[in-house]
Amino acid sequence: MLRNKGKRMYSSFLSGVMMLSLMLPAQQVMAEQGGGGSTSQDAKSSLAPVILEDFENGFDKYLPSAGAQFNKVNLSIEKDQERVRFGSGSLKLAYDFTGTTGTSGAYLQTTGEAQNIKVPGYPEKISMWVYGDGKKHWLRMQMLDAKGAVPLNFVDEHVGVDWVGWKYLEVDVPKGRTLPFSIDMPVRYMETSGDKKDAGAIYVDQIRALYGPNEDDIEPPVLSQLTPAAGVPVASSQPVISVHAEDAGYDRAKHPEDTQIEPDSIRMSVDGEQVQHILTVAEGLIRYQPEAPLADGLHRVKVSVRDAAGNQTIRSWSFKVAAGAPKFTYEAPDVTYAGNTYSLDIKGVKTGEISGGRMDFVFDPSKVENLRLVKGSMIDPSVIQAEVDQTQGTVAVTLNHLSTSGLTDEDLIGQVLYDVKKDAVGTNEIQLKSGSIALVEGETSLSFSGHTLPSSVQTGLSLKWDENGNVQGYETVLEVKNVAGNPVRNAQVFADGQAIGMTDDEGKLRTAGLTPAVKDIKLQAAKEGKYFSPVMDFTVSPLSGTPEPYSINVSMGDDPAVSRGFTWQTDPGTEGTVVKVAKQSGFSGFDQKEILKVEGTSELFQTLDIGTVRVHKASVTSLEPGTTYVYQVGDGKGHYSSQGSFQTAPASGDRTSFVYFADSQAKDEAGFKLWGDVVKQAFKDTPDAEFMIQAGDMVEKGFNEQEWKWWFSEAQEALLNTTLIAAIGNHEVMGTTQSNDFLEHFNQPGNGLSSLKGSSFSFDYKNIHFMLLNSEYLYEEQQQWLERDLASTNQKWKIAIFHRGPYGSIYDTEEVRNLWAPVLEKNKVDLVLNGHDHIYLRTHSMMDNQVVKEGEGTTYVVAGTSGPKFYPLTKKYWQLVTDEDKTQMYAAVEIEGDQLKFVTRTVGGRVVDQFTLTK
Structure with a gap:
């Protein structure tokens, strides 16, 4: 594969644009003369790729938000170089499909035909670079030809964007289209499955038209030989941190002087702070040794490298310093229950040698509340303080003169207490955003990182109701169980925060008070003020339909010669399901003696848009082959359809x-x-x-x-x-x-x-x-x-x-x-x-x-x-x-x-x- 590097590659794009601008009029004439589906593709030339959109000139020609079935779609220019593939900016397409029904989509869409991206000539492919979010949604583009839409799929609908980080994608332009081409939706990120509705963001850079094989270098550099190895403790507090970097396919015999990576692109950070690394060019060795000792505990390293073509590789890993030095530790339960109080416990190792320090913790304010610091029993109030921001969920713990407290390794320095919200679900994470420690011996403060502490938020109770208990005017049977699946007696049920009753010995509460009016209600069960169920959305479904049958149809039975299936709908209150069938020959009315009357079944059907209807189904299986029949469907009590007919198959x-x-x-x-x-x-x-x-x-x-x-x-x-x-x-x-x-x-x-x-x-x-x-x-x-x-x-x-x-x-x-x-x-x-x-x-x-x-x-x-x-x-x-x-x-x-x-x-x-x- 040819490997166009650095400026040489970018100049090829520019020359391609100039070449196409000169050739385009002739190509358009050829397309017009081709007739039907004939296009200039039949006389294509070998042209360089053309950049259609590089996101370097803002979003003036795009709608600020576009899509389908979404809660939120936001477009922005991303400047973080980790998520910029070329130049100074890329597209950030953020979306939230959570809880939506139907096909959801987040689109980059032009404001109108005049702003559509014009595609020169007849490309073979369209390409783009995508920084994926791993959410496995469907990535598409909508191109237009002279007759209409040309959907292009960059990934398979059932596979989706299943990667995280940059990836090069290209898709074939269908043959036989009529010029000219343009693009009105360069990016369409979609989800058709109701089971995969979530939120996230992808990044897109450099959308191009290709007129021949892509000969660009698209393979990212290779980072190897991580030192210290990930997860491996090291005894030295000043370890050499290094990584080996080389371009994909690097050949030392051809390039003995360097490993084909861009020195100016290298970035290394330790514990979130960028450090000044040293590069041994011939070996591609990137290394750093801290001038001051690292604190005992976890440390995070992140290295970013690009090759001359702009391909980027980012590696992050953690290692642990275990030099026997003093350090802070912290822990929290990994399982919590909604509505209860828990603690983040802070301790120290060799606290007699620690003069002070600081730990900045971040809690999830959507899951927890009432953050507060409680000092250890042996700690003087002047030794420990905390700055708490309840809205942001941050707690900054500061320590001074800790060495005077006489603590052992088992003694608590302090606790951050937090209440798990009654309506919390999912996972709560406690992050150590940054940490530092100051020793009695030494004048500098040492930084350290730490593990994120996840805890699953569980509920002590479950709450559910009968299938049609939310239909307008119907009684609701609520049921409360504990984590073992057993009924809970005397559990209180709340509707929009107001108690509506207690469960019986079977864990059930029957009520007609929820459904008189069409509205949305928040339901929750609680017991003894410490066990809670999740907060449940209860939507009263309105009554819909009419007593008279509608949406009537006849289906083939298992044997079309002797059987048929019938389906229709009514309002929920019309429960009877009856089909009257008679031979057309000699038919005088549905009150004649020879009428075949068959009863079927019905059920309520809660629709998403118009409310609840009743679906009726019946099957007739004793018909005669080759016979025309007339029929009526209804409730058997006067609400019947018009007369219909069907013909059975001859034997x-x-x-x-x-x-x-x-x-x-x-x-x-x-x-x-x-x-x-x-x-x-x-x-x-x-x-x-x-x-x-x-x-x-x-x-x-x-x-x-x-x-x-x-x-x-x-x-x-x-x-x-x-x-x-x-x-x-x-x-x-x-x-x-x-x-x-x-x-x-x-x-x-x-x-x-x-x-x-x-x-x-x-x-x-x-x-x-x-x-x-x-x-x-x-x-x-x-x-x-x-x-x-x-x-x-x-x-x-x-x-x-x-x-x-x-x-x-x-x-x-x-x-x-x-x-x-x-x-x-x-x-x-x-x-x-x-x-x-x-x-x-x-x-x-x-x-x-x-x-x-x-x-x-x-x-x-x-x-x-x-x-x-x-x-x-x-x-x-x-x-x-x-x-x-x-x-x-x-x-x-x-x-x-x-x-x-x-x-x-x-x-x-x-x-x-x-x-x-x-x-």
């Missing part, structure tokens, strides 16, 4: 017709009206469709029930009169309950993985075997199930349905391509129906990740968009037909005998694509 047959939709994803009523319009058009164009398939991402945020209500409402007439097969998408699992927000709306089969009931299953419909998979979870487990499922079927046609496809446009899911596609293709699955890409796409016939002849592999389709959101095309070798029309579309599939006919139309009637698969 056999070789003709089937259905319609298929992809991403209806919207976030407002107007967006869902587009979905409703395309559904109406699809059934108007395909009146003989026996069922419908939706391939996921039905809504923008699966945890927002209002979006589901709009989704059902806009298509309710069609959903009342057909059977729906629904795949789960990534936007359905954005909440904190994984698949549950999706499952509350459908009653689908559960013959797949037991842990994915209702979102992963298979069924036979006439001579077709359908497999529906959950592309959000358990890829390997579903692969194994898929192997078994396909091995057990001998149906003529095989069709798979899932959201994230293996062969897409912007998105092609690697796990699916590696784990599921080989199984589908090996078992001769004819057709795979996907979503996720918000574009129409049909692949070549695929086998083992290769294009094969028609009929020798599997065809994959993404049926465009049935809602308002669209993505531009990213060209891939597997694509046979694509269409970027930004309008809603659907597909109609007809299977008859040996032929499968597939037609995709826009809502306006244009035929987007049509093809035939033949057996």
Whole structure:
């Protein structure tokens, strides 16, 4: 690898900028003449990298705070050279996602199109340097081409930024895009999982466009031979502290004079104070010997080194001086309980030889309070004083004339008492910020460091309530237990600091006083003033819904010839769950004798946005094959839906017709009206469709029930009169309950993985075997199930349905391509129906990740968009037909005998694509 060093490397950046400025007009002309997806990439030249952003000129063109689902996002220029990779500043992107729901993001975003970063020509890659925080969030960038957004992923979504310190990253720019390029969100730090919402900060420096291989030196120097070794006690109070530094890949034969590190970049500190080191250049030996003795105890060393290319390595380690000299010691309990008092005990070794000293302790003021100093019993008040700052949590202990106190090593010099707050949780840390000791013999004060003392904050009690005890108007059953899990009798429960009652012999308190009104309450249990539970947030969930059924749909049963599943919602007070079913032939009304009446079950569902509703589910399993039925759902007491209908599958047959939709994803009523319009058009164009398939991402945020209500409402007439097969998408699992927000709306089969009931299953419909998979979870487990499922079927046609496809446009899911596609293709699955890409796409016939002849592999389709959101095309070798029309579309599939006919139309009637698969 070429290693561009120092000024030579920076000058190459400048020359690259000048070269591009001269060549750009010609490149733009070539791009315009290329047509379609053709770009100047086809005639690229070997150009030097171009710096797009180096954070040396402030943030005027960026929003001061931007993101999604966050508590706080702050941008600033970082000047600390440890976190600056080049020049004098880097981007600090601080975020707080704690407790938020949905996909969170902290963005560096321009203020508008005029401020977007212009990207010259057609780069092969975009690169950046990132100082990670190890929080494993998803790092992305949003680039724009002439047609729209081009998302770039610097790390895998499921791996994230899993390092701490500087790391060089680069990402490929997709081929086949239309110039010009610009960037409106250079940094997007995101988290999709509700289990990983936290706070932190990352640092970013030097974002570049690369037009060929990166030949820069990106490897940091190597620091080795740490002396004294980490954690090893040394007997000398003036030890030589040293470390060996050399550039990565250093070759002594080529560079005998030095080890290729920058002498001016070296920084060494001992106990937080920078010291004057000595460098032996030829050996790369950095050393320091204290002029004055170090105090007995712990000492911290930190060394920072850069090479000529600016790569930095920082090493910190600690060693202990054990020369038998006098010293201070301190200790505190490692387990504490909320609401109780504890002490930091300060002692000394050979205190008769200590004249004085100072120790600056830092406590966490969010965890502890009422800091105060208590002197040892043998200490005169004039010997020990303390400066206490309750707000900052600091205690500065000062000692004078300690040698006159006559203490042994077991005697207390003093104690810092502290109360652990009643609402404290987590870990409390006591840090020794700095320390010094003065001996009777000697005129100088010696500094020392010390260990941080962590203590877990535990609670003596736990408090919980019944699942729906926070629903408006419902009784709440509170339960208090001790650390052993046993019920606690006579525990007092407080609501917003006011006592509301005592627990009974079972540790329970029943009350109707918490839920009459919708509000937020702080609950805590206590016993005897010394045992406490954590403070719990209790939010009263309002009642929502109506007595009349809504959001009604019919799902395939385990056997589509004889069974169906029904789902609907009402208000919480409407508890009855009844389905009335009758054959359409000869039907005269739901009061006729031949009505089949089936009772189901219901449960309360607490949504995050509109409150609590009741979900009703029922299954009918004794139907006749090949029969059209009418039905009503309701409570059995007068609150019923409109009449709906569905058709069971014949016991056999070789003709089937259905319609298929992809991403209806919207976030407002107007967006869902587009979905409703395309559904109406699809059934108007395909009146003989026996069922419908939706391939996921039905809504923008699966945890927002209002979006589901709009989704059902806009298509309710069609959903009342057909059977729906629904795949789960990534936007359905954005909440904190994984698949549950999706499952509350459908009653689908559960013959797949037991842990994915209702979102992963298979069924036979006439001579077709359908497999529906959950592309959000358990890829390997579903692969194994898929192997078994396909091995057990001998149906003529095989069709798979899932959201994230293996062969897409912007998105092609690697796990699916590696784990599921080989199984589908090996078992001769004819057709795979996907979503996720918000574009129409049909692949070549695929086998083992290769294009094969028609009929020798599997065809994959993404049926465009049935809602308002669209993505531009990213060209891939597997694509046979694509269409970027930004309008809603659907597909109609007809299977008859040996032929499968597939037609995709826009809502306006244009035929987007049509093809035939033949057996």
